[in-house]
Amino acid sequence: MYVNYAKFQKSLIVDQFQGNYLKLQTFQLKIIHNILPTRRSLFRAKLSDSDTCRPCQTESENLPHMLFQCNITSAFWIAFQQWWCERTRRAFELDERNVNFGWYSDTQFKDILNYVALVAKYLNFCCFQDNTAVTFDRFPPFLSNKIETLRQIAQKKTNS
Numbered sequence: 070m071y072v073n074y075a076k077f078q079k080s081l082i083v084d085q086f087q088g089n090y091l092k093l094q095t096f097q098l099k100i101i102h103n104i105l106p107t108r109r110s111l112f113r114a115k116l117s118d119s120d121t122c123r124p125c126q127t128e129s130e131n132l133p134h135m136l137f138q139c140n141i142t143s144a145f146w147i148a149f150q151q152w153w154c155e156r157t158r159r160a161f162e163l164d165e166r167n168v169n170f171g172w173y174s175d176t177q178f179k180d181i182l183n184y185v186a187l188v189a190k191y192l193n194f195c196c197f198q199d200n201t202a203v204t205f206d207r208f209p210p211f212l213s214n215k216i217e218t219l220r221q222i223a224q225k226k227t228n229s
């Protein structure tokens with residue numbers, strides 16, 4: 070049986086590329102529909118012994134708390150904002166609505182900002198899920214890794 074390996078490999082690369090985006094897009098969709106698992110939702114389903122947010126140990130952990138309201142997460146976003154402004158020399162409004170749903174103004178940078186913020190939200194969510202510290206210094210290497218993966222996939226895609 071004849072197998073077109075080049076075509077097969079190319080389709081795998083396209084799948085990888087789309088899969089990478091799809092994972093983040095799906096994640097954002099789950100934020101919009103408020104269907105990501107939190108300690109509160111797990112507690113209500115009797116799958117957790119407590120609904121208390123583990124990083125701050127004070128509030129109930131629902132999605133708005135996890136993404137922005139928790140003092141640990143808000144410290145992350147303040148560091149994120151500073152990091153972004155240092156690199157782009159552009160300011161953006163840091164508020165809960167923008168963090169959760171994205172920025173619509175500032176057309177020149179909003180696509181990059183929304184992508185980078187989405188990666189940041191995903192990292193924060195993973196830290197909450199794994200009960201590991203939510204600190205900003207984890208973010209730049211995490212983002213670089215994500216971008217490097219996309220770059221390699223894109224290069225393979227154009228080379229094949």
Ligand SMILES: [Zn+2]
Binds near residue numbers: 126127128134140141
């Ligand atoms: Zn908290």
